[in-house]
Amino acid sequence: MGRELSVVGGGVVGLACALAATDAGWSVTVYDAGPSTRAADVAGGMLGCLGEGHPGEDRLLDVSSQSASLWPDFLARLGDPAVRTATDSVLIGASSTDLAYLDDQVAFVRDRLPAAALTRSTASELRRAEPALGRGLVGGYLAEGEGAVDNRLLIEALTEALREGGAQIVEAVVDDPTALPGEHVLIAAGLGSAALAAVAGAPVPVHGEKGEILRLRRTRWSVPPPSHVIRGRRHGRPVYLVPRADGVVVGATQYEAQGPDDRAPQAVGVADLLTDAIAVMPGLSSYELVEVAAGIRPCSADGLPVVQRIDDRVLVATGHGRNGIALAPWTASRAMGLLA
Numbered sequence: 001m002g003r004e005l006s007v008v009g010g011g012v013v014g015l016a017c018a019l020a021a022t023d024a025g026w027s028v029t030v031y032d033a034g035p036s037t038r039a040a041d042v043a044g045g046m047l048g049c050l051g052e053g054h055p056g057e058d059r060l061l062d063v064s065s066q067s068a069s070l071w072p073d074f075l076a077r078l079g080d081p082a083v084r085t086a087t088d089s090v091l092i093g094a095s096s097t098d099l100a101y102l103d104d105q106v107a108f109v110r111d112r113l114p115a116a117a118l119t120r121s122t123a124s125e126l127r128r129a130e131p132a133l134g135r136g137l138v139g140g141y142l143a144e145g146e147g148a149v150d151n152r153l154l155i156e157a158l159t160e161a162l163r164e165g166g167a168q169i170v171e172a173v174v175d176d177p178t179a180l181p182g183e184h185v186l187i188a189a190g191l192g193s194a195a196l197a198a199v200a201g202a203p204v205p206v207h208g209e210k211g212e213i214l215r216l217r218r219t220r221w222s223v224p225p226p227s228h229v230i231r232g233r234r235h236g237r238p239v240y241l242v243p244r245a246d247g248v249v250v251g252a253t254q255y256e257a258q259g260p261d262d263r264a265p266q267a268v269g270v271a272d273l274l275t276d277a278i279a280v281m282p283g284l285s286s287y288e289l290v291e292v293a294a295g296i297r298p299c300s301a302d303g304l305p306v307v308q309r310i311d312d313r314v315l316v317a318t319g320h321g322r323n324g325i326a327l328a329p330w331t332a333s334r335a336m337g338l339l340a
C-alpha cells in the first residue's frame with residue numbers, strides 16, 4: 001500500500017507540496033475551497049530573492065536564495081514554457097533618495113550572497129537593457145537570473161501535473177483537518193491555516209496583509225510589454241511591473257488587512273500604482289486597464305514561512321507573506337523532508 005496524504009488548500013503552497021508528494025509516490029488528495037480567497041490568483045508572480053532582500057531579513061534571504069536555486073527544476077517538472085514570463089529584473093530608483101535605498105538593499109544582499117548577480121547601472125545603461133523605462137529615473141541595478149512566472153498559468157500547470165500524476169483535487173471547505181483520511185494531513189490553506197491549525201490543537205498565528213494589484217493589457221497602438229521585471233522605487237514607494245504575454249501586472253500596495261473579507265481595492269492604492277507605473281514606463285498610459293484586484297497575503301509573526309509539524313500526523317505550511325510563489329519549491333522540499 002502507498003502512503004496517503006491529505007492536503008488542505010489548493011493555492012501555490014498546497015499544490016507544490018502535493019506535487020512533490022505525488023512524485024515521491026504518495027497517494028494525494030487536495031481539498032480546496034476555491035479561488036475566491038486565493039492569494040496566488042492575485043499575485044504578481046515575481047521570483048524575488050535579490051530584489052526582495054531587506055536589511056534585517058537575513059534568514060528570509062537565505063530561504064529565498066535556496067528556493068531560487070530550486071526553480072529551474074521546478075519549472076522543468078511543470079514542462080510549460082509559458083509559465084515563466086521573465087528571466088531578469090531591473091531595480092530602478094526615481095530619485096537619488098530612492099537609489100540610496102536600493103544601494104542599502106543591495107549592500108545587505110551582497111553581504112549575505114557575495115556572488116549575487118547585481119550590477120550597478122546608470123539609467124541609460126538600464127534603458128539599453130529595457131527600452132520601456134521612462135526618462136527622469138536616476139539609476140539602479142540589473143539583477144540577472146531573477147525573473148517571474150505567470151501566477152495563474154502556474155496554478156493551472158500544477159493542477160494539470162497533479163491530475164496527470166494521479167492526485168485527486170476535491171472542491172470542499174474543510175472545518176476539521178484531523179477528520180481527513182490518510183497517514184498524514186498537511187494544512188496549507190494560506191490565511192485559513194490559523195483556524196485549521198487551532199482545530200488540530202496548535203496555534204499558528206497568521207495575519208493578513210492586503211495588497212492592491214492591477215492588470216494592464218497592451219493595445220495595437222502601445223509599445224510592447226517590458227522583457228524584464230521592473231522593480232521601481234518612487235517617492236519612497238515600491239512599484240513593480242511584471243511582464244505577461246499580453247501586458248503587465250502592476251503591483252502592489254501592502255498594509256494590514258481589516259479582516260479576512262477586506263478584499264475590495266481602495267482608490268488611493270490604485271491611484272498610486274497607476275501614477276508610479278506610468279512614471280517608470282510611460283508607454284503604459286495607452287494600455288487597457290483590464291483588472292483591479294486586492295488580495296491578502298498570509299503572513300507569519302516573524303516574516304518567515306512556517307513549515308512544521310503540529311503533531312505526529314498533522315503538518316502545516318503557511319505564512320509565506322509577500323513571497324509564497326517564490327518560496328513554493330523550497331516549501332515543497334521542506335515539507336517532503338518532514339514527511340520523510
Ligand SMILES: Cc1cc2nc3c(=O)[nH]c(=O)nc-3n(C[C@H](O)[C@H](O)[C@H](O)COP(=O)(O)OP(=O)(O)OC[C@H]3O[C@@H](n4cnc5c(N)ncnc54)[C@H](O)[C@@H]3O)c2cc1C
Pocket residue numbers: 008009010011012013014031032033034035036037038039040041042043044045046047048172173174175188189190191192193196210211212213251252253294295296297298317318319320321322323324325326327
Ligand atoms: C497583491 C499580491 C501580490 C503578490 N505578489 C507576489 C509575488 O510577486 N511573488 C510571490 O512570491 N508572492 C506574491 N504574493 C504572495 C503570494 O500570493 C502568497 O504568499 C501565496 O499565494 C500564499 O500561498 P498559499 O498557498 O499559502 O495561500 P493561497 O494562495 O491564499 O491559497 C490558499 C488556498 O487554501 C484554500 N483554503 C483556505 N481555507 C480553506 C479551508 N478551510 N478548506 C479548504 N480550502 C481552504 C483557499 O481556497 C486557497 O485556494 C502576492 C500576494 C498579493 C496579495
